[in-house]
Amino acid sequence: MPQPCSIKDCTRTPRWVCDCCQQNLCLQHLNEHNDLLISQLNPLTLEIKALEDCLQALNIQKTIDNSREKLEEWRDDCYKKIDCLFEQKCRELDQVINEKVDQQREELNRIHLKITELIDAQETSRQDIDLLTSTIRQLEININNIEQICFTIVTSPLVIDDTFIFIKETTEHELDLSTLSPVYETIHRPKGSSGPLTCNDRYLLIHQHPNLCLYDREMNIVKQTLWRYGRIWDMCWSSTLGRFIVLEQNNIYLINENTMSINNVHSMKDRDWGACTCSDTVLFTSTNEDGSSIMEFILFPAIEMIREWKYPLTCAKDEIIDDIVYNNGNLALACAFKIVIWLFLRIMDINNTQNIINTDQHENTAHG
Template structure:
C-alpha cells in the first residue's frame, strides 16, 4: 500500500525513502531535498578554491625559516669550535718553536760567557778550543733544524656523523588528561619561589628562590643565575630572539639560555604587566588592571611598542586578562570578571582580536590571583584551576574535553617537548608524560 509524503501538510504520495533523513517523500520534496543538498556544494567549492589559492601563495622559505636558522646556528657553532681548535694548535705550535729558540738562546748566552772568561784570563787550551768549535757546529745544526723542520703535523679528515643533525617529521597526537602519567620527576621549590614557568624544545625555565634555573628534559638543572629583581609575573620563549622573556612588574627581561645573562629590554613605569606570549614576530603582553590592555611589541634587534589594544575591545572595565597564550595565529585569553567573580576562556584572532569562541567556566574565584592556561597539541588548551585544584582540557572549538583533580594545588603548566607536561604547584614543579 502506498504511503503519504512525510512532509507536514503534503498530501502527495511518497515516491521514495530519503537516505539522509530516512523519510518517505514525494517526488517534489525529493527534488527539493536534493536541490538543498546540491546548493551546499557551492560554499564547499569556494573553500577548496580558497585553500588552493592559499597553497599557491604559501611561502615555503618563511615556513622553514626558523628551522633553517637553527641549522645555521649549528653550522656557526661548529665553525667556531673548529676555529677555536685551530687557534689552540697554532698556539701549541708557537710554544714549541719558542721553546726551541729559547734553548739555543740560552746555549749562545752560555758560550758568550765562556768566551768572555777565556778572553779576560788570556789563557786557553787545545781542549777548550776543540770544545768551543764542537759546540758552535752543534748550534749551527740545531738552528738549521729549527729553520727547516723541528716538528711534524699529523692531521685526520673531519668526519661528519649523520646523527649530528637529525630531521624528523613531527606528528601531533591528541592529549588525554585521563591518561596523564603519575609524576615522573619532581622539583621541590624553596619558600619565596614564583610559580611561573615556560619552555622551549630543549629546556624548562623556572624560578627557584633566589635563582632562575634552566632544566633539561630529565629535570636536571644545567644552568642558573641569581634573580635580583621583583616578583616574576609571567614567562615565555621567543624563537625569533632565541631568548626567554621574563615579565616583572614594570619591566621586560631577556634571558640567554646559553649564558643565563639577563638584559632589561623595556620599561614602562606607569603600566604593570601580568601575562605575556610570543608569535614568530610579535610579543604580546597584557596589563595588570581592570579593563586590561594588550600591548604588541616587535621582536627585532630592539623591542619596540607598536600597538595597544584597549578596553572594551579586549574586555570590559570590570574584567582583567589573567593569561594570554599564542598558538597558530590565535590568542587564548583567560578573562576574570570582577563583579560576577566568574572566569572564562576566549579564543581570538591574533591580528584583529576578533572572537572565535567563548567558554564560560564553572569557576567562581575567591583569591585575586591570576588563572593560567597553556596550549596543547592539536590546537587544544589546558586551563589551570587553583581554586578547586583541577586541570581542564579544552578542545580546539571551545568545549570541555576532560577535567581531572590535581594535587597539590596547581598554579601554572606548560607542554614540554610535545610529550611532557610540567605543572607548577604550591610545593614545586611536577613533570608528567602524556
C-alpha cells in the same frame, strides 16, 4: 474460509504479505503499496543528486592546504634547527683556527716589538740574537703547522621517526583531551616559587625557589641559576631571539638557555607587568592593573616598545587581564573582574582591533 484483504471494506482474497506493512493484501492493494514505495524513490534520487553536487563543490583543497601548512611549518622549523646547528659547528671550526692564528700573531707582534726596542737602543747581545732567532724559527714551524691542520668530523645520522608526526581527524576547533598522555612526572616546588612556566622544544623553564631551572624531557634539571630578583609574573619563549623572556614586577629579562645568563632589557617603574606572549617578530605584554593595557615590543634588532593598547579596547575599566596568548595573528585575552565571579575570554585581531570576539565563563574563585 480464508480471511479477506486487510484493507478496510476490501473483500478480495489476499495474495501476499506486504513487506512494508506486514498485512495480507489482495493483488490490487499489493500493487498500490508497491507503487507507493516506488514513488518514494524519486525524492531519494533528488537527494542523491544534491549530495553529489555538494560533494563536487567541496573545497577539499582548502582542508588539505590548511593541514599541509602545519606540516610545512614543522619542516621549516626542522630545517632551521639543522641550519642553526650547522652554523654553530662552522663557528666552532672558525674559532679553533682563529685562536691559533691570533696566538701566533700576538707572538709575532711581541718579537717584532722586542727587535724594535733593541734597534732603538742600539744595544744587543749574542744571547738576544740566538733567542730571537730560535723564537722566529719556532714561529715559522707553528705557522706552517696551521696550514697542515685537519679535523676529524664525527657525525651521527639524523634519525627521522614516523611518530614525529601524528595525524588524527578532529572536528574543527575541537579540543580532544583524550589525546593527552597520562601523568609522566610530578615536580614538587618549594615554598616561595613563582607559578609561571614555559618551554621551548628542548627545555621546560620554571622557578624553583631560589633558582630558575631548566628541565629536559625526562624531567631532570640540566641547568639552573640563582634568581636574585622579585616575583615572576609570567614567562614565554621567543624563537626569534632564542631566549626565554621573564616578566618581573617592573622589569623584562632575557634568559640564555645555554649560559643561563640573565639580562634586563626593559624597565617600567610606574606600572606593573602582568602577562606576556610572543609572535615571530613581536613581544606582547599586559599590565597588572584595572583596565589593563597591552604593550607591543619589536624583538629585533633591539626590544623596543612601538604601541600600547588601552581600555576599552583591551578590557573594561574595572577588569584586569589575567593572561594573553598569541596565535596566527590573534591575541586571546583572559580577562576578569578584580574581585570574583566572571572570567572573560576575548579574541582580538592584532591587525584589526575592531574585530573582537567575547565569551564569558563563570568563575567561582576570586582573582588573585
